[in-house]
Amino acid sequence: MEGIDVNAPGTTQLLMGNEAIARGALEGGVGFSSQYPGTPSSEILSVLAAVAKNMRIHTEWSVNEMVACEAAAGASFAGIPALSAMKQNGVNVCSDFLVNLIMTGIGTGGLVLVTGDDPSAISSSNEEDSRWICKWMDMPLLEPSTAQEAKDMVKWAFEISRLVDNPCFVRETTRLAHTRGKVVLGELPSERRTARFPDVWDMCKPAKSQFTSGPFGILHHKAHERLKRVVPLFEASAFNTYEGPEEAELLVITSGVCHLYCQEAVAMLGLGSRVGIFRLGTTWPLPEQAVRKQLERSSKVLFVEEIDAFTEGNVMEFAASLGASLPPKTYLGKRSGHIPSWGALGTDLVAQTLGAILNVPYKVAGRDASYSQGLGEAAKMVPPRAINLCPGCPHRGSYWIFKNALAIDGRHGLVAGDIGCYSLGFIGAGFFQERTMHCMGGGVGVANGLGNLKEFGFDQPVLAIAGDSTFFHACIPALVNGVYNKANFIFAILDNSATAMTGFQPHPGVGRAATGDPAPRVDMEALCRALGARVEVCDPFDLEDSTRTLLDMIADETGGARVLIMRRVCELVRGRRDKARPYNMRVNPSVCVGDACGCNRLCIRVFGCPGLIWDQEAGRAKIDEAICTGCGLCADICPQKAIEREAA
């Protein structure tokens, strides 16, 4: 199959939602793309980076979403179409810039912001509907339902952005981001723009030459006004569709992938003649006249959308503004409890809801009592598996060290956690050590508070943790704050040399750019030392030495914030690089005494590496050859020294 940079209009490719978005960006003439990785949107930049050289565009993994957004805006100021993608949390991170950007406008380039929202928080620390920011900040919002629409809408979004002189927002959700669909390609632009920041006194080219957010009163008003420019386009948009009878018993208003659930549910229940589906592709600003036309079809309206009641609220607000001119209606959705106000939706759920409202039994062919019974039996056959860190994960060693050191210290010390693979520290995978976990950089921030409570009798050691990528993303200001305000905490950077959780994207500490080219390596150790913090570097697999160092740092309360870098490359990165195990591991059956050990299966039950299993027949621990990565750590935790490592 051709790459997404092929210029073959009319041909079809099978693209993942994120790939389709990248293709749409190329068709829209994107010249600059910046992103911080975050599931479910990470692939957008990966895909663009892969074709960056061929397309002669700039792609970068930025240090965080705010910088990514600012960088993209800079390109747009200079006339280059720019795209910045993020997940819902990233929208929060860049919101302070955005709230100012909508005052200044975005110049002539065009700026598209794509957010991948994660209903049910499958890969997130929170569930959040990022669409609200569009209403807050006067940004047009598009919601694709399919990969084809994702591509087409992103291309269109550049034009919209230039029209309203503000960023245009495109919101996908996890299911669209990661499923594939057929996409008919459009044409790649042949024109190449030149970047130039407009000159102040160039009267011949009266382009805007200042992007400064003041005087804010006037600019805020102008932002409201600029948004209105898009209304005619949205009212006439083919992305807003209706299917169903002229007059419907029930009108469903939906957007995004929920459109597909609604179509499928109506078909399954045979309700095509009773239910109408109005799909909004241009969600904000609400195309009021188009909406009014649809509202007149039915006296009963059901809203189906993920996650919050965004469109539901907007439509009801609009309906209220119409007063008596709109006949009274029954509005069903999240407010009425017919649709859950959290979590991902699905066809089953929508079908059940439609069935309940219209009194149609929801029955799926082939799903009888034996189906449920079969499901139950199948469930029993699946071995129970706890959510866990990967075999060989350095974080397991780090958490083992934290657990032991804090227990040995004995003052009920705690780990203030952060966002990354190591977020699993709040469950057994991290021995339940993580006691706070919020946003990126939140752990070290919280530690600043806990670390300055001595006057109130607080003597618990505070250990903030964050990954290496998270360190660059959001931790540096809080660390500076800790040094400056003499907060008593240890900040452990779990440096596995990758943004592992989102797919091993490089970051400023690894010496490689998004395109794979060599890049300057930012030395986090030197950076922390330059702040004046005590810095120690340890190996999470050297349990003895690292525990001793951590205890020493805990005892040293004179220096305020201290930094402990737990450095070992992510096992998955190492495995790909080395293609071989460092050790061949075995449990020596003559040394392992099984349950006679008295340790009550510490190796399996507490340490919990998936590569260690229990041989029921032999009554001994055993290495699972298929899973073990040969990291060797378990040899150091076996009370009997029965686990042996042999250099591979």
Add this chain to the structure above:
Amino acid sequence: METQAFASFRLRADVIDRGLCPLCGGCAAGCPYLGAQNGRIVQLDCCTLPEGSCYSNCPRTETDLGELSHSVFGEPFSPDDLGIVKGAYLAQATAPETRAAAGGGGVVAALLRFSLEHGAIDAIPGSGLDGEGHEGLRSRNLAASSRSAGAPTPVLLSDAASVVAHLSAQHRYARVLAAFNSIPKESSAKLGLACLPCQVASLRKRTGNHTGSRVDVRNVKILIAEFCATKRWLEPGEDRQAANKACSFCWDLTGELADLSVGSGRGQQDWNTVLVRTEGGRHAFEAARRGGALEAKPLPADSLAQEKKASRDKKRRAVRNLTALTGTKNDLAYLGTCPKVANALQGGA
């Protein structure tokens, strides 16, 4: 649903949190869930065993002194102030350098060295210091990972030349039980130990309980108790105040469950008080005497009276403190509610 009372949690609730832990080190040595650090026993993980040697071997969990006395001496628990004593002596090492190293009579070092040299025992579990190059007997416990340079580490002495220095060091009790626990289960080496009365109790509680991975306690051929004194030092950074508080609940000054008990000579410089309690103890003591490693004379009556008074005072203080702890006159906490034991601890009164 009733919550399962896991052994290590019960240990924490019944012993550590009650302030009874004397830091003998028996529980932490070899258990991956417990560690000894900074003068405390710490729980590193949740062990879900309902029964565990940490609990059953602890000298401050339920202890039936009558049963222990039967298993060691074949006799009921003695109401005598010093327990069962078959001979009381003043003794000293004949070698002046041993006495000089020990800072007293040097009996323990001389006796165990003689026993080692003459094959009565093969090895002595003891404590060395980290950094002295003792390979092979590093503590299996991860708590050892926190040790600072110069912290005690378990060693197994089989070289006679090193015995005196080791058994004279201040840290000689610290890792004795860890060293014992580290000996492979299948080992048949005959062992000699010198330790504190609480450590003696921990070892004696293992008699008849040989499950698990520990070496059989019956391999211990000579068990010497050193009178508990202020020189005790079990852990670096030990919380002396907490330890002293825990020791105020201890009934046993002289190590009444040992084969031999050895104390300072009570004003007799270069001499030790020696109480012979078992036939095994007598045999070892006499062999060392005959072999010229020790010389001995009967313990003067006034010294014996002093020892008795000190021991009696400790027992009565323990009974007083334990009844205050439980709030019940007949309940001696870890020593149970048996009136016979209570009477015996108070001199049969």
